[in-house]
Amino acid sequence: MSAIINPILPGFNPDPSICRAGPDYYIATSTFEWYPGVQIHHSTDLVNWRLVGRPLDRASQLDMRGNPDSCGIWAPCLSHADGLFWLVYTDVKRLDGNFKDSHNYIVTAPDIAGPWSDPVYVNSSGFDPSLFHDDDGRKWFVNMVWNHRSNSIGGSPKHPAFAGILVQEYDAQAGKLIGEPENIFQGSPHGLVEGAHLFKRKAWYYLTVAEGGTGYDHAVTMARSRTLTGPYELHPDIFLMTSKDTPDAPLQRAGHGQMVETPGGAVYHTHLCSRPLPGTRRSPLGRETGLQKCVWGEDGWLRQAQGGLVPALKVDAPDPASRKRSSEPVRRTFDGTELPPEFQWLRTPLPERIFSLTGSALRLIARESIGSWFEQSLVARRQEHLHFRAETTLSFAPQNFQQAAGLVHYYNRHKFHFLAVTWHEDLGRVLTILSCPGDWPDGRLQFPLDPPVLLPVDGAVELAMEIDGADLQFFYRIPGSDWTQVGPVLDASVISDEGGRGEHASFTGAFAGMAAFDTSGDAISADFTQFTYIPEDA
Incomplete structure (x- = not known):
């Protein structure tokens, strides 16, 4: 059986949002202060990936002059619906202290290569936005809500600042949010809930979120509800994946990703991860993108195919004929x-x-x-x-x-x-x-x-x-x-x-x-x- 070798996107490629359009898979990752904004990679086999674009490439879409280090483009979400690619992203203007000043936008394109539209401003209530296209044609904007009334000081945010996951309907024709936002999920006791993505299956709304911060306590947490606005029940294992209790695992800091189905119905879930230097807690390659094969249990919950919570270096690929290309100078x-x-x-x-x-x-x-x-x-x-x-x-x-x-x-x-x-x-x-x-x-x-x-x-x-x-x-x-x-x-x-x-x-x-x-x-x-x-x- 051919294998997916992790990380699939080596080097700085965090917060992977994945979508499928026909036989093609695309992953969008954060670029922070680096220009142009958002990296998009393409694959047809989930094994080999190629950089195909950075859509935020002009001043009308993105100007980060003055943004502090590690601000800029956080956690984009890429989706495909109604014949369009939809890219949701945050431009964060402040990192330290109690405020984040995080502005959320949507751009669209008829093709992954563009042309990408000028942005539509959505809100600024928090970062890590995503867009969920429900099967009844309605669209829902999802983001974490940031509460500055906490002891979140000095780049080490505490749990109270991460005040839950907001959902609000988005009117694509009018280009604006409608109705009132609802806080649908406060996270697990692990805390620092962010990076939310919705997925619908068999009348269940599944929510995956990132928790624990982006350090060594990072995790993908899962919950579900019969209605989009909740209440959401936690996964029996709480987490879909994490390396927080396995310090010797080769892939550390596992968290923040999104699920995708193959045309044959197999399920995979992206995640960020890092590979610290041996004997250290330092990761020069930054947060990279990994991919895990998952299976639905008889109880209707998703779990990693290899069992357990720790992500694997190698997982089975959908196509047994796929082979990983080697790196060259x-x-x-x-x-x-x-x-x-x-x-x-x-x-x-x-x-x-x-x-x-x-x-x-x-x-x-x-x-x-x-x-x-x-x-x-x-x-x-x-x-x-x-x-x-x-x-x-x-x-x-x-x-x-x-x-x-x-x-x-x-x-x-x-x-x-x-x-x-x-x-x-x-x-x-x-x-x-x-x-x-x-x-x-x-x-x-x-x-x-x-x-x-x-x-x-x-x-x-x-x-x-x-x-x-x-x-x-x-x-x-x-x-x-x-x-x-x-x-x-x-x-x-x-x-x-x-x-x-x-x-x-x-x-x-x-x-x-x-x-x-x-x-x-x-x-x-x-x-x-x-x-x-x-x-x-x-």
Whole structure:
């Protein structure tokens, strides 16, 4: 029997919402502050998945300039009904303190490739929205409700802030909610109820929610009711899946997903998960997407096919002929007119201000400092393996110490390692390392390469980094010479969800990419002629 190998979407791909349209499956995942918003992957066999789009790609749909780290697009919901794809999403504008400022929208498209509509604003009462299409033609908008009147301070929300699951009818013709919202589910005693999805089967309304926060107590909780508005009874096991009581399980932090039926009636359920480095509670790959096969019991409740609550690394696929494709090195030479699909940037809907494609290079237009929440010139791809090498070739002529460009291992403004070409007033063009190993809230830099390495006054420089679990080693060479290690071994584990502030405070994942800044305001350019990602544990 062919197998689904978890995680099916490696690297930062959390909060997976799955839907089927005919023979095709689609998963939408959160992108937080990375632009364009929402990742959508496609599969025909549930085994192999391909990125097919990021629909929120223009200012009328999404502008995240000023959004703090780990805000932006939370927990989208993708569905297919009435000949349209429906995408529901939240743009969160605040993380810390008692407020979230979470605004919910709907966009639609006749095809997964678009064109996607301008957004319809729905509400702001809480995050993690979903849209349920009932079999009587009515549509229902679902989201958790956030209660700021609690001790939810400092990025560690307590149970009272998660005040239940709201349902309200949505009038698609009018583009607005109608009737009154009803709080239909307060969650289990586990607490922190969010991420709700409804599913109807044999006159039962099934509700799956995420509970326990997105750390190591995360879970998928299940309930059901004969009526959409409840009351809902809890699953006899409470949870459909969780790893919270199994610290040695390879897939940790399992929770927040959605069920889907195959054309043959088999049931699968997505979930987020993480793979912490051995012996640690640090997950550089962030929250990834897994998929579990489930079965309906005689009591009408859904359970994992392999039994128990802990998600499996391998589960049976619907088609016994399906085979998982292996990972291979990816080399990009930036000779096209569009950015290669695996790359994203941060926050701004105006990419032309931070990069362009010249036909032979990716040209970064250096602007604000690395870690800026407004206009940062950083283009990167997800780290998808615990062991990999990344290489790039840079042409850059800095004129002062406020200008730098190079190769970066990046999580957010207080978690990154940056190998950069810059200018030293006494030495000329040099190579330095700017490192911020989890210093929150100040984001103070360390400079582990002292003194800096002298470079030729002009010409290209090749930069590389190797990640081996928790270790990062930078390299450089002048074209035609040998690679040389540069700087000490750095802590790559801090470039993780749990690094710095801890497991409940950061929600994205590690990226490898190219960055440039010019805090003098001259907007100097840096040309990157290639970027290569080589997985070593494929």
